[in-house]
Amino acid sequence: MATTETSPGRHPEWYAHATGDKFGKIADAPVGFGHMKRKEDARFIRGLGDYMDDVRLPGMVHGAILRSPYAHARIKSIDTTACVAHPKVAAVVIAKDLEALGLAWMPTISYDTQAVLAGDKVRFHLQEVAFVIALDAYSAQDALQLIEVEYEVLPAIVNCRKALDPDAPLIRDDKVGQVDNLASPTWEAGDKAVCDRVFAEADVVAKQTILDPRSHPCPMETCGMVADMNPNTGQLNIYNGNQAPHAHRTVYAQVAGLPEQNIRILCNDIGGGFGNKVPVYPGYVCAIAGSIVAGAPVKWIEDRSENLASTGFARDYLMYSEMCSKNGKITGLRVDALADHGAFDSTAQATKFPAGFFHIVTGSYDLEGAHCQVKAVYTNKAPGGVAYRCSFRITEAVYLVERMVDQLAMEMKVDPIELRMRSFIRADQFPYETVTGWVYDSGDYHKAMKLAMEIAGYDELRAEQQEKLAKGEMMGIGVAFFTEGVGAGPRRHMDILGLAMNDGAELRVHPSGKAVVSISAQTQGQGHETTFAQIVAEELGISPNEIMVRHGDTDKTPYGLGTYGSRSTPVSGGAVAVVARKVRDKARQFAALMLETRAEDLAWEKGRWFMRGDPERGATIESIAEFAYSATNLPEGLEGGLDANAVYDPPNLTYPFGAYIAVVDVDPGTGHVHTRRFIAVDDCGVRINPMVVEGQIHGGLVEGIGQALMEVISFDDQGNALNASFMDYLLPTALECPEHGFELGETVTPCPHHPIGAKGVGESPCVGSPPAIANAVVDALYHAKGIKHMDMPCFPARVWAAMNGNAQPPQ
């Protein structure tokens, strides 16, 4: 069977050289950091991107998945006779076929197991039951209708509290020794005794139960795969847009028992990820098994309902919380959280942190005591969850602490910004160790908060709010200040399935002085082909237009854990800076030979080594590259060529932070919330490309608006997923955003331990904006009606109910 590596239109070499020339703007590119238009745009604006569904291989057949109509039911029988008889069906795969291949169950990234196809029973609505392979995609859908499955319906549990009732039906009866619906033991952080003492001594205590509801990252491109097992060679090529191709390869080797060297993962262009494309899904294993069974490449692309109803959701944290103050300053925080993981625990986080980084919940405040505990439960809901544009549960943590600060401010009758200003960690306290064990690297929170107030015109807004209130209009001003911990992580305590969370980089400078840098991070739109070239440019003085960034092919890139948790710049970017410095050091040895001097007599300026004291005598990186490949008499110990490898192990996370202020208007008649203004001051350390950073911030803010106002996956009592299409799961459009655009500000506190001082930014805006908007809505409700809390999403019916004293969680 013939296989092809690339489909038409996807040749990295093509776009590297095509960039810019059509626009005549090559001279605009800075040799290093700064505003630079993206290199990858050249193919996207021409419609020449190469996404999952664009892959076409000779002899390729199409898969489709039959899904359960029930949330919890025993499977009594599956009859595939009529389906197999369909003239265009090549094969049908059910659980017992997978059992024969040893693929019926797969490990999750949380050391749980997940059914690839349900055999004994189904455990969530729209769970995978059968996989049909047909000659074309339409026939595959037709054939699904011909499978007869007989179910015995069981009571479903969709409420995480009820899951722990003694008489609750056992969901995971497949697990030996599992007697209840607890997914993992209670996990704790912080000193409980100290926390209790702080609360005993407090002046004011605020208490609230808060639900961060189930939402979905919902990238515009759904998940899918083309699996191509070559029966003659045993080579498995996997075309799959995922955020961590190297880790996926290792997982497939473990799941399928295939030799890892025979597995090649090709991530071409990816239509967004936001955490949704981190896990391995049953459909992927089905496609691989299907290719083994059918002896042909199998394409499986999920539809939108499958994406929303079965792949990695986010949040679903029910949190009981108390926050206290003494002498006008926040002193303590107590959190007891229930995490709803659905039917299989496939949450994404570093292994030694079962609740992710949730214990960063003390936020940006200098507290005396804090304690948090998290209990995880199984329910008859889709498995997960993933971090929807956040670093492992930090969105939940920041939402909680920022909602609680506002609650406490209401109890104390002080302005919410005033309470934050009094309680912030001061700039002179960094590095700062929190009471739950994080060491924040750097920050100046007061400065960022003041800048946001200044841009917003905070005092004027409060005055306007009072004027409007007098006229019966409802306006809310919401504040959120976040500290995020990103760039996981140090190998001493951070791994996923035992794989250290480091990233590799390989840099080759060719004889002509042009370069290729290969990275393990995986762009889904973040612009790595531009910004990673800029990092090399900054370090070596080669134009970013002459540096190709290679990614997305496990055969051609070094090992690393991929792109999520804002880790590309903090970890992979660190690797790229380090590898460029290794090349620079090697270039120094060559330059010394060229200039007939000692290496230590040379000094570096961007693009060349020169003689100290005689700057005219020097060698450019181009001339050094040529020399490195052509010199005939190299001394002992100096190898020819100009290239290097690096693996970057970050000494700590990086801690970006920001001050956000949202201004909303609430329609008193309908409960409709309009986001009038949004001010975002971000400090992500050094910015490689400000244009790309701002683009990331815009996107994250809108996803935050979506979570705060629109996005929720809810279930009825029978466990039916009620938001399984864009008719019911609402994403923000351009109209839900501030009409005249976002108002951004920046402060720069370089990360002291990162090679280029950067901190990562992709997720900050999505961490800070949900509490800012939610606080703004509650602020409006509080001033007009005295209401102190409502859960997200704040869509009109729910706001209207809250206004009328009937705020309920969205369950």
Place this chain on the structure above:
Amino acid sequence: MIVNISINGQVHSHDVEPRLLLVHFIREFAELHGTHWGCDTSNCGICIVLMDDPGSDQPPYPVKSCTMLAAMAEGYEITTVEGMAAPDGTLDPIQMGFHEMHALQCGFCTPGMMSTGRWLIEKHPNPTQMTDHEIRDGISGNLCRCTGYDNIVKAIRWAAAYIEEHPESARTART
């Protein structure tokens, strides 16, 4: 049934099932992969292409190609992202604007978004004077998860201004 559809000036004739959607005709039969697919419910606008009615004096208008049968497109002229640039490769101003203003990240919604943007400019009597609300309302049938829309609004403005300065750059599916 045999369906004949003119796409980017070239007629594609294929024997297809009557139920075939236009988006699948474009992607699977005409082999033009620049038009993407994003939902099943006509909400996301990822699959938008421009459709020109030869009998009408209105400019080519955006249609969601997942919501139309291929057979219904017979007799119309379809323009996809592959047909936006001039034959010599010169980009359409809307393509330039998206690049200049960083109006795309993952690029998946971009072909549909640019199609809508081009239509907005073409149908507006005074495109450089479009209000923010007019542009946002105009693209509210297109979802984007990456950019937060701000830069898309700017890109459409950029293209409108470019066309005003360079009238020769304005091309329609009919020229």
